[in-house]
Amino acid sequence: MEDKKPLILVSNDDGITAPGIRALVEAMSEFGEVVVVAPDSPQSGMGHAITISEPLRMDHTDYFGPHIRAYQCSGTPADCVKLALDKVLDRRPDLLVSGINHGSNSSINVIYSGTMSAAVEGAIDGLQAIGFSLLDYSMDADFTAAKYVVRHVVGKVLEHKLPPETLLNVNIPKTSKEDLKGIKVCRQARAKWVEEFDERTDPYQRKYYWLTGKFVDLDHGQDTDEWALKNGYASVVPVQFDLTAHHAIGILNNWELNEEN
Amino acid sequence: MEDKKPLILVSNDDGITAPGIRALVEAMSEFGEVVVVAPDSPQSGMGHAITISEPLRMDHTDYFGPHIRAYQCSGTPADCVKLALDKVLDRRPDLLVSGINHGSNSSINVIYSGTMSAAVEGAIDGLQAIGFSLLDYSMDADFTAAKYVVRHVVGKVLEHKLPPETLLNVNIPKTSKEDLKGIKVCRQARAKWVEEFDERTDPYQRKYYWLTGKFVDLDHGQDTDEWALKNGYASVVPVQFDLTAHHAIGILNNWELNEEN
Numbered sequence: 078m079e080d081k082k083p084l085i086l087v088s089n090d091d092g093i094t095a096p097g098i099r100a101l102v103e104a105m106s107e108f109g110e111v112v113v114v115a116p117d118s119p120q121s122g123m124g125h126a127i128t129i130s131e132p133l134r135m136d137h138t139d140y141f142g143p144h145i146r147a148y149q150c151s152g153t154p155a156d157c158v159k160l161a162l163d164k165v166l167d168r169r170p171d172l173l174v175s176g177i178n179h180g181s182n183s184s185i186n187v188i189y190s191g192t193m194s195a196a197v198e199g200a201i202d203g204l205q206a207i208g209f210s211l212l213d214y215s216m217d218a219d220f221t222a223a224k225y226v227v228r229h230v231v232g233k234v235l236e237h238k239l240p241p242e243t244l245l246n247v248n249i250p251k252t253s254k255e256d257l258k259g260i261k262v263c264r265q266a267r268a269k270w271v272e273e274f275d276e277r278t279d280p281y282q283r284k285y286y287w288l289t290g291k292f293v294d295l296d297h298g299q300d301t302d303e304w305a306l307k308n309g310y311a312s313v314v315p316v317q318f319d320l321t322a323h324h325a326i327g328i329l330n331n332w333e334l335n336e337e338n
Numbered sequence: 339m340e341d342k343k344p345l346i347l348v349s350n351d352d353g354i355t356a357p358g359i360r361a362l363v364e365a366m367s368e369f370g371e372v373v374v375v376a377p378d379s380p381q382s383g384m385g386h387a388i389t390i391s392e393p394l395r396m397d398h399t400d401y402f403g404p405h406i407r408a409y410q411c412s413g414t415p416a417d418c419v420k421l422a423l424d425k426v427l428d429r430r431p432d433l434l435v436s437g438i439n440h441g442s443n444s445s446i447n448v449i450y451s452g453t454m455s456a457a458v459e460g461a462i463d464g465l466q467a468i469g470f471s472l473l474d475y476s477m478d479a480d481f482t483a484a485k486y487v488v489r490h491v492v493g494k495v496l497e498h499k500l501p502p503e504t505l506l507n508v509n510i511p512k513t514s515k516e517d518l519k520g521i522k523v524c525r526q527a528r529a530k531w532v533e534e535f536d537e538r539t540d541p542y543q544r545k546y547y548w549l550t551g552k553f554v555d556l557d558h559g560q561d562t563d564e565w566a567l568k569n570g571y572a573s574v575v576p577v578q579f580d581l582t583a584h585h586a587i588g589i590l591n592n593w594e595l596n597e598e599n
Binding site for chain 1: 423448
């Protein structure tokens with residue numbers, strides 16, 4: 078049997094021209110054949126949205142040079158992965174990576190994350206999948222430490238394979254490679270955003286609202302992603318898409334919630 | 339101390355004019371004071387999207403008559419809940435209900451569901467929260483059986499209170515109240531969508547794609563929401579927003595994924 082190079086699908090939510098996806102494509106090219114299907118415009122905060130009310134467009138682009146097959150798509154990150162699997166790739170990818178996101182997707186941010194929704198979409202389909210995020214919103218962010226973490230984590234995933242129905246949420250602190258303390262497997266911290274909408278009045282005297290908020294870490298554990306990131310480590314959280322609160326089933330059964338007619 | 343009527347916040351993802359939210363408002367009015375904050379247009383498939391790239395609009399509407407405070411909002415279901423908590427309500431609601439969705443949010447559909455994202459948003463903020471969905475996409479759907487299930491589940495939740503950081507995903511089969519077999523506490527079935535994009539060519543010879551797909555139930559258990567719904571029961575799945583695959587942490591620790599620099 079021929080020893081085929083791994084096929085690696087790359088997507089993101091900041092859009093195909095974001096520096097983060099370029100850094101990820103560069104790091105992935107060392108591991109195998111890279112194909113990119115990414116949004117043609119920024120999609121941050123899109124959660125796990127899919128596009129059902131309008132058709133999708135997808136166009137080939139040579140944005141990453143002649144050796145990388147790349148497509149920009151009018152849809153969400155989840156749409157991109159669906160399109161890639163159905164219309165672009167002629168074999169199953171060995172790995173799906175999403176990012177590198179400009180900004181954190183740690184703790185509760187995983188819920189709102191387009192970056193992670195691309196990875197979740199792949200994992201639902203049975204792929205090895207990882208989302209990467211750097212805690213730096215700047216378009217001039219330095220991805221040196223992030224690329225180091227990407228190489229380390231991708232190497233381990235290709236070597237060992239993830240447990241079934243599990244993907245990884247990897248966040249990297251804003252730090253130089255020299256100051257990075259290490260890499261830690263963590264759980265998702267308990268945290269939330271407290272909203273503070275910024276209420277304004279438009280020139281026509283109508284009110285409008287900008288969503289802003291304050292992040293509140295509710296967790297005192299030292300095994301969380303927030304703890305790791307605050308202490309200079311990259312965090313690796315295994316993520317699942319079975320949302321059942323299994324421990325609550327017994328409690329609900331005691332409520333006489335069940336009925337037989 | 340005065341015995342205050344429960345304050346109930348209602349939202350959805352099909353938009354404020356959908357028959358499903360009207361049925362939910364009617365059922366909730368029997369339990370307490372109802373306030374509605376819902377999207378001004380359909381938002382299905384929006385997952386847990388939030389709006390950060392543009393401002394939000396919110397307008398009062400008397401759509402539900404003079405006794406129900408109601409607002410239509412330009413954002414997603416999650417935006418609606420955030421706005422309601424920060425800008426509309428002057429006390430914490432005793433319950434948040436979302437729906438009744440026109441179409442299933444069982445099994446893996448929970449991931450793509452705007453209906454459930456409204457409920458999740460409330461639960462993250464510590465509210466009692468329930469999403470309701472009827473397995474009937476029609477705008478002429480009969481909500482009689484659904485309203486019966488809503489009343490039963492809401493009564494139990496107000497009586498017992500949900501376990502911390504848990505909400506409910508309730509799905510109701512398309513059936514008459516007489517033929518409804520009962521109500522069952524379940525786990526989320528293992529399932530996925532297999533994409534089949536419908537590729538077309540526009541009048542200008544450019545390709546476009548409609549997202550379609552085939553639902554595949556991968557689960558043979560009789561304790562799942564899919565089993566319950568197929569067998570004529572309403573399903574009640576307790577849902578959590580800690581996405582950590584806790585069982586995988588030990589496995590990853592054995593990979594030497596952790597590093598100390």
